[in-house]
Amino acid sequence: MDTAMLIEKSALVLLLFLISLGVAAYQTYFERKLAAWIQDRVGPDRAGPFGILQPIADGTKMFLKEDFIPAKADKWLFIIGPGISMFTALITSAVVPWGTNINLFGRDxxxxxxxxxxxxxxxxxxxxxxxxxxxxxxxxxxxxxxLxxxxxxxxxxxxxELAMGISAITIVMLSGSLSLNDIVKSQHGMNWNIFYQPVAFFIFFITSLAELNRAPFDLPECESELIGGYHTEYSSMKLGLYLFSEYTSMFVSSAIMAILFFGGYNFPGMDAFSGNTLAILSIAAFALKIFLFIFVIMWIRWTIPRFRFDQLMHLGWKVLIPVAIVNMLITGLVVAWNQGWM
Amino acid sequence: MSLQMISVILGSLTIASALMVILSKHPIRSVIYLVITFFFISAMYILMNAQFLAIVNMIVYAGAIMVLFLFVLMLLNLNKEMEPETTRMSLFSAIIAGGTLFLVMITALRDTFQYGKGYSAVKVPEAGLVENLGNLLFSKYLVPFEISSILFIAAMVGAVLLAKREKQVID
Known part of the structure; x- marks a missing residue:
């Protein structure tokens, strides 16, 4: 690995880190505004024009709060818990192809x-x-x-996780590769996987909501039963990290859904462009898809009431997994037929 | 040279965290150290270019089985007072069982020193990639692969049966 590559990768990592945090911060603002519109309210409008500085105010508030560790808590595990959450939320963005190759300073x-x-x-x-x-x-x-x-x-x-994995296998079957880059490339233009695998997309979307702990699956932090759920005892920026990691993973999993089913950075008519124009347009197309997914996830939160826990288990094990398995089998048969193995 | 260095460092970290599994006082911490051990083992697989095995090890062991372990331990909430008394009998049988396992491992190690000299997985750099692994599993090792999947189904059916029977008793 030469030095230039090391520098550009490090720059990309830093950029992605900042973008993820920035997007996560503004997701909180967007979520509150959206909730306000849905409930016919105004929403945050005090900090800056249209309340645009609200996330910064929230962040400052989080940092200035007292950092409290309960006396009988396991101190080290209590501290690393939010760290693990944030780490896993951020690291997935490393394998996401954000756009076609860009040409800067004579390097691809x-x-x-x-x-x-x-x-x-x-x-x-x-x-x-x-x-x-x-x-x-x-x-x-x-x-x-x-607890x-x-x-x-x-x-x-x-x-x-099971239903999620099984529904994603169909995409791997279609594109014949486990690499996200190849999966995106196989959906060139408007040849998106959603047209071939609507059932798999539906299952993947529902299971993603559950993995994100988003409504209607936010039972781990269900306030009407569990006070604050797993972060009841957390305060200050440790709580902030938990909340932040939820929004960051929402951003990244929207990206993953866009990649697997909605063509990633591909957009119809992309053959008309090339070079850096194409790169910038592809990034914009990808960002638009991510934004739409985030919007839908938030829309669902403010529309659908929470599941009961036994309903959640019933849906997961007795509905989603069988449907996913049948879908996988049918896809396998069709792929085998098309390849001439049958 | 650097590859060897990394594998030595990784190996000692793996052993250290594996030791911490049995040395930690609290069962929850033991499980967490076990998860860390699995991560180090995954890193070893990556070093041998077996990326698929590394990730599957992470998903299945660190991500699923250990979560269930942690789940059970959290429900039980074990602590010092609840620790069962170890009788001399159980101590004795534990020593014998552990010693037997140790013997098996030493034999395996001896074999490695005798026949495994100069052999390294890195020599066949593509051996661990998904395509080659899949080709091998579905051609050369098809029978063992299918038999092991039957074993899994048997275990699953057994688990379902156990759960069902308990329900009938409650009714």
Whole structure:
């Protein structure tokens, strides 16, 4: 690896880090505004014009609050819990191809930090360890509501991961590769996977909501039953990190959904452009798709009431997994037929 | 040289965290150290260019099985007072069982020193990639692969049966 590549990758990592945090911060603003519109209110409008500085005010408030650790808490685990959550939320963006290659200073720069040949499995690996942040934090708080939140989170994650994996396998079958870059390239132009795999997309979207702990699956932090859920005992920026990691993973998983089913950075009529114009347009197309997903996820939160826990388990195990398996089998048969193996 | 260095460092970290699994006082911490051990083992796989194995190890062991372990331990809430008394009998049988396992491992190690000299997985750099692994699993090792999947189904059916029976008792 030569020095120039090292520099450009480091710059890309830093840029992605800042963008993820910035997007997560403004997602909180957007969510509050959206909730306000849906409920016919005004929403935050005091800090700056249209309340645009609200996330900064919130962040400052978080930092200035007292950082409190309960006396009977497991101190180290209590501290690393939010860290793990944030880490797993951020690291997935490393395998996301954000656009076509861009040409800067005479170098062809790939807008993907790591082109892993098993990128999609990496995403699942990170998703599956993401629950540790919540579990460790909830347990270390030494509070029964936190523990309930942690236990709910873990059983929910395990149950929905299966259906998520099975629905994503169909995409791997279609594109014949586990690399996110190849998956995106196989959907050139308007040849998006959603047209071939609507069922898989539907399952993937529902399970993503569950993995994100977003409404209607936000049982680990269900305030009407568990006070604050797993972060009941947290205060100051530790709580901030938990909330932030939820928004960051919302951003990244919207990106993953756009990549797997909506063509990633591809857009119709992209063959008419080339070079840096194409790169910038592709980034814009990708950003638009991510924005739409974030909007839909928020829209669902303010529309649909929360599930009961047994309904959640029923949906996961008895509806989503069988449907996903049948969908996978049908896809397998069709792919085998098309390839002439049957 | 640097590859060897990394593998030595990784190996000692793996052993250190594995030791912490049995040395930590609290079961929850033991599980967390076990998760860290799995991460180091995954890193070893990546070093041998077996990326698929590394990620699957992470998803299945660190991501699913250990979460269930942690889940059960959190529900049980084990602590010092609840620790069962170790009788001399159980101590004795534990020593014998551990010693037998140790013997098996030493034999395996001896074999490695005798026949495994100069062999390294890195020599076949593409061996661990998904395509080659899949080709091998579905051609050369098809029978063992299918048999192991039957074993999994048997275990799953057994688990479902156990859960069902308990429900009937409650009714």
């Amino acid at each position: 720069i790939s807008l993907q930090v790591a082109d892993f040949n098993i990128g999609i499995l990496f995403v699942f690996g990170v998703v599956s360890i993401g629950v540790y942040g919540i579990m460790i934090g909830g347990w270390a708080s030494n509070n029964k509501y936190s 309930y939140g942690a236990i709910r989170a873990s059983s929910q994650m395990i149950s929905y």
